[in-house]
Amino acid sequence: MRAAVYSRFGGPENVRVEQLPRPPVRPDDVLVRVCASTVSAADHRARSREVPRGLGLLAAAGIGAFRPKRRVLGMDLAGVVEAVGAGVTRFRPGDEVVAMPGAEFGGHAEFARVRQDGAIALKPRTMTFEDAVALVFGGLTARGFLDQVDLAPGARVLVNGASGAVGTAAVQLATHAGAHVTGVCSGGNRDLVTSLGADRVIDHTTDDFAAGPARYDVIVDCVGNAPFERVGHLLDPGGALLLVIADLPGILRAPWRSRTTGKRVIATVGKPTAEDLAFLVDLAEAGSYRAVRDRTYDLADIAEAHRYVDTGRKRGNVVVRIAAGGPARSTPAQGSPAASPNTDS
Ligand SMILES: NC(=O)c1ccc[n+]([C@@H]2O[C@H](COP(=O)([O-])OP(=O)(O)OC[C@H]3O[C@@H](n4cnc5c(N)ncnc54)[C@H](OP(=O)(O)O)[C@@H]3O)[C@@H](O)[C@H]2O)c1
Known part of the structure; x- marks a missing residue:
């Protein structure tokens, strides 16, 4: 093969x-x-x-x-x-x-x-x-993390890195759960993230979401630049920081933060x-x-x-x-030429 x-x-x-x-x-x-x-x-x-x-x-x-x-x-x-x-x-x-x-x-x-x-x-x-x-x-990763928190309708969720594989999935799943979703991405991806259900989009190239007055119940970090030290103050008591990507100190400190701050920090996901x-x-x-x-x-x-x-x-x-066109039974692929941008999103 x-x-x-x-x-x-x-x-x-x-x-x-x-x-x-x-x-x-x-x-x-x-x-x-x-x-x-x-x-x-x-x-x-x-x-x-x-x-x-x-x-x-x-x-x-x-x-x-x-x-x-x-x-x-x-x-x-x-x-x-x-x-x-x-x-x-x-x-x-x-x-x-x-x-x-x-x-x-x-x-x-x-x-x-x-x-x-x-x-x-x-x-x-x-x-x-x-x-x-x-x-x-992205879908399985986002679900694995979001499933560890209680996403009640109206929960305020911020997704940092909302235009990547995990971020686009997290925006959609949180929207489906009835959350109020803020997505952080660059300005060029604003329309994409909005179309997936985000109520608000912050452009990380012009604004620092961590400096704003907004508060959240859940923050999902898919970028790796939102450790608890930077964004913990944006969480209301009982809120959760989901570290889809974290360094070793961030992972090791997560359980201790959860015990001592009244806010949950989750840095691992099950299979x-x-x-x-x-x-x-x-x-x-x-x-x-x-x-x-x-x-x-x-x-x-x-x-x-x-x-x-x-x-x-x-x-x-x-x-x-990989298999050109797939088997005869498959729906015809909507595609673009190989190695060319496909604008399905
Ligand atoms: N823990 C786990 O089990 C697990 C599982 C899957 C993935 N991960 C990790 O999670 C991370 C995200 O994965 P992914 O698949 O979503 O990555 P990805 O698709 O490569 O992410 C690309 C996106 O990141 C965005 N981005 C880059 N810098 C940003 C910034 N400063 N602020 C906001 N957005 C920014 C870009 O948006 P703009 O171009 O709009 O800036 C781009 O759309 C990776 O580091 C991956 O290794 C962990």
């Missing part, structure tokens, strides 16, 4: 397409013929080994110390079940699915395997593979589940959750996709098209 592989940490030029054997199918595995995946912030981190302060050792344990432990990146996928292991009862060949292999990676290849008890669900019938895959990485993914799929099918897709690249142009993600300015998700 064709797969995007890397064998040393560094820049996008280290990723190239090669032939690899298909992953063997174990008894609980679902083997998926991958139609689309995304190049995510996590792929950027795993490829470059650029991780927040203090997390180098942990990263080495997860992704490798000197060489990558897993040669194929790609934390998410949308595709068609090709084969299942002897113990698989929930899926069968031909099913159209979305899945998050997560830290196992492997999505940037023609075939990838996911455990049947992992985060895998039938794909929304209303979406192309390329749109459907854009629900997975995504099939139920979480099915929740996102249901929302999408009901028209209450939108795929936010920035550029789409063919697998052959994977290094270009990494280069674009490395800018740190992508809007939502950067999609990699």
